[in-house]
Amino acid sequence: MTDKLNPGVARDIGRRIRALREASGVSLSRLAQVSDVSRRMLTQIELGQANPSIGTVDKVAAALGTTFPGLLGVVDHAPPSGVEIWSTPDDSWAYLLRAVETRDLSVELWRLRLVGEETHRVTPSAGAPDSLIHVLEGRVRITGDDDRAADVAEGHTGTLAAGTEHRLAALTPVAAFLRVVMVPRAHP
Template sequence: MTEQIRPEVVVLLGNRIRAVRQGKDLSVVKLAELSGVSRRMLTQIELGQANPSIATVDRIASALGTTFPALAGVLGEGPPEGVEVWSTPNGSWASLLQAVQTSQVFVEMWKWHLVGGDRYHVSPAAGAPETMAHVLQGQLLVRSGSSDLRVDAGGSARIGNTADHTFEAGTDVAVFLGVVTMPRL
């Protein structure tokens, strides 16, 4: 299952990206240059016509001097239930619950619900330290290259950010909390 941001979140992000870009008096061409995202893709994102990866939105946010959580409305006094950012037709989902920032890092807390057969691919962010996961229900399987990490309910793990990895349910359903730290650039 490929990574898909929920359609209503795509529209929300597109509107906020456009507003921040225009507020900074940046053209789409200049934002494309700063973010490394093509002008065409940026236009489609702003119009809610493209479903970018979270990594792509992170690059755009960084170029705008903001963050994915800020664009999603979770930074600071966001909704107490967070924002359901990702979901699949099978019933898997991920919600960005909360985020905080310091002068050096952004910290995001996610809640995941993965059903068997669904997976979520993660590409490491430059300079990001390890991700932490705590499994609330079931078993989480983290695949990276030739190695697998299994974490049972009640267990926690640190997941390296030096290589791509995939989250999967090791049983029928895996529910876990994830904490991601991103360096401020």
């Protein structure tokens, strides 16, 4: 499974969360209450001792009035190759290539690669519209939480329905794809 952050990214995000929390005068207890992430987990994230899922970071970011890309500092300033968010020993990986934000929405462009039997879990974001994947190499199976599946071939685009958890898997030895994600921004 590929839903945990690279340790370096997790440490950077933890430092940024702490800095934003302290700058805004929010206590750990208050952030835990607003984000629905336990105080213990928040402490571990801030100290770089936890490897949270992207979904957990999204909750904390929203509670702080920012986004996952905002915590990484890649909104409109991403390096040309993006930021490696996670990777596995089998050479599956995900890069956040670029993000732009409006007052109401964060639009993220990701490039992912799945190798062999590895899968990637996509959790829904409240209020988010459908997202898209465009397969660059191989073939990808999208399986929803209702176990319905759709296969997307190289050069084609598939939809991940909003409000549904999905599992993405390679149907070929290697599958690479782009994913466009739109995340509603919380307004404090």
